[in-house]
Amino acid sequence: MRARRTGVVLGLAAVTLGAAACGSGGSGGKVRLSLVAYSTPQAAYEAIIKEYQKTxxxxxxxxxxxxxASGEQSRAVASGKKADIVGFSLESDMTRLVDKGLVDAKWNSGPQKGMVTDSVVVLAxxxxxxxxxxxxxxxxxxxxxxxxxxxFTSGGAQWNILAGYGAKANKGTDKAAGTAYLHALFKNVPVQDSSARKSLQTFAGGKGDVMLSYENEAIFAKQNNQPLDYTxxxxxxxxxxxxxxxxxxxHPAEAEAFLKFLHGKKAQEVFVKNGYRPVVDGVPGAEDFPKPAGLFTIADLGGWPKVKKEFFDPKGSVMADVEKGIGVSVEG
Structure with a gap:
């Protein structure tokens, strides 16, 4: 691939989906940013990008x-996949890139602590x-x-597991009860897709009685006329x-500008319309989300470094034992 300017060459090299049509001759002076993200907020990001391009x-x-899938996307970037902005399902996928020197260690130092959306795990x-x-x-x-x-591939799955575990383990104070629950739960899981969006497709296709899901994913499904309810x-x-x-x-300046836009009320309102809970105050629609009495956070379970080792280490962890017990691979 040839281009007149080094900057354009580098910009084109960052393309994650083939887009030769926007080469140097036809770029018109535009900057190309590569967004690598987990699957569920795709519709929201598409709408936000359209709003951003109006500014x-x-x-x-x-x-x-x-x-x-969040884990797959994170590992791909760590292995060389080009990205200007990365958005993941969970913090540990970002930490992988910090450890590789690909994301600044202070990425979570702002008012929103690096988070762009919130949600909760629901029963669909x-x-x-x-x-x-x-x-x-x-x-x-x-x-x-x-x-x-x-x-071992999906960040959404890890949230699902920790939600059930935390609920049954009294926020981690009764580990035996929580672990026993996960063994019982996964005996009722007939298939494990690689991402939350693929699981939604499986459920929409008629398999399963209940789907563990992000609240926003359940809302997305209802908005798209899927016949489901959620609790x-x-x-x-x-x-x-x-x-x-x-x-x-x-293009760090342009990437930072888009990051700032993502935390602004316009983008946050789009996220809300797509079923996500906002991370800034004063966003219309935020008041409509229910507030569970027993809501807890990853910090209540010890934080991601502890949780990743205890639950999701393929070489030996709670979920490695659970999966081996039902004959499912733990190679992520």
Missing amino acids: SEGKKVVFSKSFG TRKGNPKNIKTWDDLTKPGVQVITPNP VPDSTILIENPVAVTKKSE
């Missing part, structure tokens, strides 16, 4: 976009909830099929989703 700063920016059921599934205990009953992704459990975990600019961005 004076955004009209000179075009985007390459890549969406997939068939329309009318024919099996009357309302609690975590209902998921382990005989004959109930539960859909959730593979936690916010009395005890569930607050999902916090990080975003950052990479240190290898060839």
